[in-house]
Amino acid sequence: MISVQQAEEIIFSQVKNFGTEEIFYENASGRILAEDILADRDLPPFDRPTVDGIAISFNSYEKGLRSFTIKSVQAAGEAPLSIDEDNECIEIMTGAALHYSMDTVIRYEDILINNNIAIINIDIKKGQNIHLKGRDKKAGEILVKANQVITPSILGIAASVGKTFLTVKKLPRVAIISTGDEMVPPENTPTPFQLRRSNGITIKSVLEKYKIDADRLHWNDDFELIKKELSQCIDNYDILLLSGGVSMGKFDYLPKACEELGIEKLFHKIKQRPGKPFWFGKSQNEKLVFAFPGNPVSVFMCLHRYFIPWLEKSLKIPENPQYAVLQNDIDFPFSLQYFAQVKLSVNPSGQLIAESVNTNGSGDFSHLAETDAFIELPLEKNEFKKGEVYKIWKYNF
Numbered sequence: 285m286i287s288v289q290q291a292e293e294i295i296f297s298q299v300k301n302f303g304t305e306e307i308f309y310e311n312a313s314g315r316i317l318a319e320d321i322l323a324d325r326d327l328p329p330f331d332r333p334t335v336d337g338i339a340i341s342f343n344s345y346e347k348g349l350r351s352f353t354i355k356s357v358q359a360a361g362e363a364p365l366s367i368d369e370d371n372e373c374i375e376i377m378t379g380a381a382l383h384y385s386m387d388t389v390i391r392y393e394d395i396l397i398n399n400n401i402a403i404i405n406i407d408i409k410k411g412q413n414i415h416l417k418g419r420d421k422k423a424g425e426i427l428v429k430a431n432q433v434i435t436p437s438i439l440g441i442a443a444s445v446g447k448t449f450l451t452v453k454k455l456p457r458v459a460i461i462s463t464g465d466e467m468v469p470p471e472n473t474p475t476p477f478q479l480r481r482s483n484g485i486t487i488k489s490v491l492e493k494y495k496i497d498a499d500r501l502h503w504n505d506d507f508e509l510i511k512k513e514l515s516q517c518i519d520n521y522d523i524l525l526l527s528g529g530v531s532m533g534k535f536d537y538l539p540k541a542c543e544e545l546g547i548e549k550l551f552h553k554i555k556q557r558p559g560k561p562f563w564f565g566k567s568q569n570e571k572l573v574f575a576f577p578g579n580p581v582s583v584f585m586c587l588h589r590y591f592i593p594w595l596e597k598s599l600k601i602p603e604n605p606q607y608a609v610l611q612n613d614i615d616f617p618f619s620l621q622y623f624a625q626v627k628l629s630v631n632p633s634g635q636l637i638a639e640s641v642n643t644n645g646s647g648d649f650s651h652l653a654e655t656d657a658f659i660e661l662p663l664e665k666n667e668f669k670k671g672e673v674y675k676i677w678k679y680n681f
């Protein structure tokens with residue numbers, strides 16, 4: 285059996301590049317940006333008032349002038365209007381293009397207007413209330429760097445520089461396959477000794493966060509059928525995410541079916557709980573098979589601890605490891621790396637704290653909805669104390 289660290293290294297040695305594609309920006313939310321977004325012109329593109337009011341030349345104010353004749357009114361979007369005399373001003377609206385003959389803007393609230401004359405009755409500063417051309421970014425500068433999830437704010441920036449098509453990372457074609465004769469579709473009523481399938485939908489909805497639209501399949505425990513279907517899936521998909529049938533049982537056919545199809549085993553079994561019998565391999569045509577143990581908590585853990593980091597590495601999403609402070613003592617008297625389910629919260633000092641819940645093993649999925657993460661407790665120890673800090677793998681927080 286290998287360690288969690290070794291398993292991670294083997295999986296990371298299989299990181300893939302699925303290429304890029306160009307898509308319409310309205311469909312790009314949640315995808316991974318594969319190009320830098322540049323400023324198409326200076327931002328802002330011209331000097332513009334940040335308030336509605338009047339624009340003057342500060343020089344005139346310095347000379348003692350306080351009354352200014354309103355030469356004209358300029359709305360946003362209009363070509364800049366100039367003044368010709370010291371005692372003139374332009375009534376100008378927020379976001380309009382300021383002419384270079386003026387350099388200072390005063391709010392309506394700070395002036396009086398009578399008979400087309402604006403009187404300034406406060407102290408003002410040169411250049412006030414103006415957002416200068418190129419102050420935010422210069423033309424050609426990077427506004428958004430590649431290799432990040434496209435968020436609403438990135439979409440807004442893309443729209444404002446006219447990038448209506450974005451180059452994004454292509455996503456792998458994924459099949460999610462549950463196995464087992466005892467597993468019936470959720471809409472069916474199981475016999476007293478059957479269970480409803482839940483792993484498939486859980487995995488699918490985690491992948492939806494990455495905009496992967498995976499296909500869901502189910503195979504019964506029939507060796508020849510599994511072999512045939514597996515061989516087809518290896519041709520049609522980049523990644524197979526299987527659950528069940530990888531342990532020691534009489535009907536756990538997956539490892540043997542993979543072997544007979546020439547799918548190379550890269551590892552089988554990790555010193556961890558849950559998820560010990562996890563099987564990972566690669567086909568001759570470089571397709572990856574993540575075969576998770578069937579228990580729902582094992583699936584959830586292996587998905588978040590191994591598959592998602594592999595996916596994020598493949599998509600070049602920067603790593604963001606997270607840690608939390610243990611809120612209670614945990615004893616774990618086994619030589620396995622333990623992933624405990626924890627509820628996360630933030631304490632008044634701003635620290636992320638993790639409180640473990642007692643569960644009944646990897647078949648007990650009843651606590652997944654009321655917890656937020658797995659806390660990864662190192663193999664070398666059996667006792668973990670309140671106040672110690674460990675890595676966490678979030679799923680609900």
Ligand SMILES: Nc1nc2c(c(=O)[nH]1)N[C@H]1C(S)=C(S)[C@@H](COP(=O)(O)OP(=O)(O)OC[C@H]3O[C@@H](n4cnc5c(N)ncnc54)[C@H](O)[C@@H]3O)O[C@H]1N2
Pocket residue numbers: 462463464466467479480481482483484527528529530531532533536558559560561576577578579580582646647
């Ligand atoms: N002799 C040994 N037996 C077992 C070992 C072992 O080392 N030696 N490991 C145990 C561990 S740990 C786990 S975890 C399980 C994993 O077994 P399999 O991967 O073969 O999974 P199955 O037996 O097919 O299923 C396990 C469990 O999960 C339920 N299941 C399966 N698919 C689904 C699904 N889609 N949705 C919800 N639940 C599912 C299934 O009914 C079983 O109850 O093996 C131990 N045995």
Ligand code: MOO
Pocket residue numbers: 556557558559560561577579581582645646647
């Ligand atoms: O390794 Mo298994 O997932 O504990 O039951």
